[in-house]
Amino acid sequence: MIDDSSIQKENQNMNNIDDWVAHYRTFSKEGKNASYIPALEKVNSSNLGISIIGPDGTMIKSGDWNVPFTLQSISKVISFIAACMHHGIPYVLDRVDLEPTGDPFNSIIRLEMHKPGKPFNPMINAGAITVSAILPGQTPQEKLESIYLLMEKMVGKRPSLNEEVFVSEWQTANRNRALAYYLKETGYLEIEVEEALEVYLKQCSLEVTTEDIAIIGLILAQDGYHPIRKEQVLPKEVARLAKSLMLTCGVYNASGKFAAYIGIPAKTGVSGGIMSAVPPRVRNEEFPFQEGCGIGIYGPAIDEYGSSVAGVMLLKKIADTWDLSIF
Numbered sequence: 001m002i003d004d005s006s007i008q009k010e011n012q013n014m015n016n017i018d019d020w021v022a023h024y025r026t027f028s029k030e031g032k033n034a035s036y037i038p039a040l041e042k043v044n045s046s047n048l049g050i051s052i053i054g055p056d057g058t059m060i061k062s063g064d065w066n067v068p069f070t071l072q073s074i075s076k077v078i079s080f081i082a083a084c085m086h087h088g089i090p091y092v093l094d095r096v097d098l099e100p101t102g103d104p105f106n107s108i109i110r111l112e113m114h115k116p117g118k119p120f121n122p123m124i125n126a127g128a129i130t131v132s133a134i135l136p137g138q139t140p141q142e143k144l145e146s147i148y149l150l151m152e153k154m155v156g157k158r159p160s161l162n163e164e165v166f167v168s169e170w171q172t173a174n175r176n177r178a179l180a181y182y183l184k185e186t187g188y189l190e191i192e193v194e195e196a197l198e199v200y201l202k203q204c205s206l207e208v209t210t211e212d213i214a215i216i217g218l219i220l221a222q223d224g225y226h227p228i229r230k231e232q233v234l235p236k237e238v239a240r241l242a243k244s245l246m247l248t249c250g251v252y253n254a255s256g257k258f259a260a261y262i263g264i265p266a267k268t269g270v271s272g273g274i275m276s277a278v279p280p281r282v283r284n285e286e287f288p289f290q291e292g293c294g295i296g297i298y299g300p301a302i303d304e305y306g307s308s309v310a311g312v313m314l315l316k317k318i319a320d321t322w323d324l325s326i327f
């Protein structure tokens, strides 16, 4: 994915976001749509769009910013927040750790290596399935409702469920089933395997646009305060925890490189979404969002780590241009 050589590939004449989107869109062909979820494979792989939203409601939008896509792993941040808000942070951290793995998102290996199999973090599938299972409610639908409610509070509308993507993954989720059965065996899955998978795969199938995830990124950047609604929608401690998890584990086994070369807390998903939270500490005077912002990007052609190829390059360009690294 990202390294310093990607900078040299760029065209020196680019000076605004539309030019950047047009330029990085051409790099989509270096990636491939996720094919292990059949419904994701058939979308237009050269889509690339972005929304940037600041606390005063200022927005920059470009390219395919309004094309809907499913949250996939970006939903792990939302379910983690919902679980922490309902149970309190200690209850959740008894069941899932805060340590990066350096392994792919769907890896099973560490569950067995570190007995008794507590998932390393809520951003990998094992941890996210554990978290989905403890969401409030008795049934999968009730548990999912807590995610809908949190999304409504943050984004201002109820997302729709992409039934085709859900069914497509439900029918092929053998690896996730294996993870869930293992978690059940070690006692880290508190409900039945099929129920936990239904919650997890449905939250992954909720449909958003780059604008929606930019707003969530903005709220995280503002430590849980919704600057447009003027309301604290989640506790500051939970927002901080979510951002630290995004930074250390949000891009799985590319999280170190992402922190080093981009340096913004971000969460990627295999449908090609990237949700980023830029805190209000920017010193570059050219940057139009001095009070911080949320950045939502969508580009479905992904790299070997499961992140949008063109999207990561676009985000790196933005971070470099405006000096957005938190380090």
Ligand SMILES: NC(=O)CC[C@H](N)C(=O)O
Pocket: 071, 072, 073, 074, 105, 106, 125, 169, 176, 201, 204, 268, 269, 270, 271, 306
């Ligand atoms: N990295 C991802 O976006 C993975 C999410 C996907 N639904 C899965 O469980 O495999």
